[in-house]
């Protein structure tokens with residue numbers, strides 16, 4: 001049986017985003033346990049109900065990608081103790097129109113990275129709540145609150161610190177089990 005496909009929403013649009021780097025490291029560490037697919041969310045217009053009259057191609061593509069995935073993983077920066085606007089925008093698009101919520105029933109998990117010591121805790125918790133609101137079955141324990149340390153990465157952004165790799169690996173196993181259980 002092939003590994004579950006996980007649609008990954010990275011809440012930062014920055015080229016050198018530490019959250020995108022975390023997503024790439026999680027994908028690397030997961031190996032063949034999960035198939036992580038980082039989705040493009042930067043080309044989604046700001047949510048506007050009027051656009052459903054002639055939906056933009058980016059919106060249709062995004063909704064189809066979520067619908068086709070077995071699970072969802074949100075990896076977000078903490079912006080002012082919450083999730084980022086691009087992430088909220090993407091989740092709003094996926095949840096509408098009424099009756100066409102592609103998140104409904106999907107196993108999901110949230111994490112996030114910050115250079116700060118608190119590991120984006122408030123942003124991650126707010127994201128987990130949001131995913132629950134749109135009908136996902138959210139794994140909240142164990143949690144990953146990632147305080148990004150440049151010295152734990154090589155010059156290409158690859159995570160090299162064994163303790164962190166091992167912790168993330170255990171979290172990936174927990175999410176794979178969660179997907180099997182609730183998916």
Ligand SMILES: Cc1cc2nc3c(=O)[nH]c(=O)nc-3n(C[C@H](O)[C@H](O)[C@H](O)COP(=O)(O)O)c2cc1C
Pocket residue numbers: 012013014016017018019020077078079080081082113114115116120
């Ligand atoms: C608008 C804004 C608000 C922020 N608020 C927080 C915050 O509440 N907590 C935190 O730890 N970092 C905060 N930061 C710092 C971000 O964690 C930091 O810029 C991080 O690198 C952003 O993630 P990225 O590298 O994936 O873009 C904020 C940054 C911005 C731009």
